[in-house]
Amino acid sequence: MSVALERVSKRFGEFVALDEVTFGxxxxxxxxxVGPSGSGKSTLLRVVAGLERQDAGAVRIHGEDAAPLGPGDRRIGFVFQHYALFRHMTVFENVAFGLRVRPRRERPxxxxxxxxxxxxxxxxxLDALSARYPSELSGGQQQxxxxxxxxxxxxxxxxxxxPxxxxDARVRxxxxxxxxxxxxxxxxxxxxxxHDSEEACEVADRVAVMHEGRIAQIGTAADLLRETANPFLGAFLADSPRPSASAKRIDYH
Ligand SMILES: Nc1ncnc2c1ncn2[C@@H]1O[C@H](COP(=O)(O)OP(=O)(O)OP(=O)(O)O)[C@@H](O)[C@H]1O
Ligand SMILES: [Mg+2]
Incomplete structure (x- = not known):
């Protein structure tokens, strides 16, 4: 197991953002x-990355307890929705950055x-654009x-x-x-x-559906689309941002 969460919980004040999540x-x-806004998706990623500390439970990366490791020591790559490139650096320098700031002994x-x-x-x-600055790239190129x-x-x-x-939909x-x-x-x-169940089903080996801080369901896209046991899942898939697209996918199966 490359990443394993074992009964991971995270509260913000009284609010339970992650409720004993177990997931590998x-x-x-x-x-x-996937899952509705506020269901805990970003919190789960932030806990895995070490940007947020869980209140209970364990995160293991390649079997190793991540608790003693800060975000810089977990060897995790992170990409957010809004491009966070360094504006004053070229494409080349942006990509080189993580290597240049390594401790001298590990630096190539x-x-x-x-x-x-x-x-x-x-x-x-993007090799042809290595000398450009982020402001000279399209959104898709920046991502x-x-x-x-x-x-x-x-x-x-x-x-x-x-990410x-x-x-826009075409570039996505x-x-x-x-x-x-x-x-x-x-x-x-x-x-x-x-947010997009169609995107999830198309690219992923497995899809996990989050709901109120829990993993409501996990399986291959085909498993989930066949699954009728969970009324929330059906509602989420039908209620995704592109209802016609996801409805079409459900019809396939
Ligand atoms: N730093 C914080 N302080 C207080 N509450 C927080 C904090 N971070 C997240 N929350 C709350 O935890 C819940 C889960 O947030 P999270 O960002 O994980 O949701 P999400 O599934 O990523 O939603 P979205 O799809 O809108 O990005 C939300 O109700 C949110 O308001
Ligand atoms: Mg989020």
């Missing part, structure tokens, strides 16, 4: 996390960094740079929190296909948060 992601797997040489960044930019199909930057430090786990959420669709291909090539364990 296999090595190399891409799991999508200048030429190793150049070659690693070139490879990553090729992977995200691809953010992904390359997250991958540069060879994370053990990649956490994507609505395409701010983009392209990027989700591209993400699936990228994942097939790189095979890094990934948790993708998305």
């Amino acid at each position: 992601v296999d090595e190399g797997e891409l799991v999508a996390l 040489s200048g030429s190793e960094i150049t070659s690693a960044v070139k490879d990553l930019l090729q992977l995200v199909e 691809r740079v953010a992904l390359a930057r997250a991958l540069a430090v060879q994370p053990r786990v990649l956490l994507l929190d609505e 395409f959420g701010a983009l 669709k392209q990027l989700r296909q591209w993400l699936r291909q990228l994942h097939d090539e790189v095979r890094v364990t990934t948790i993708l948060v998305t």
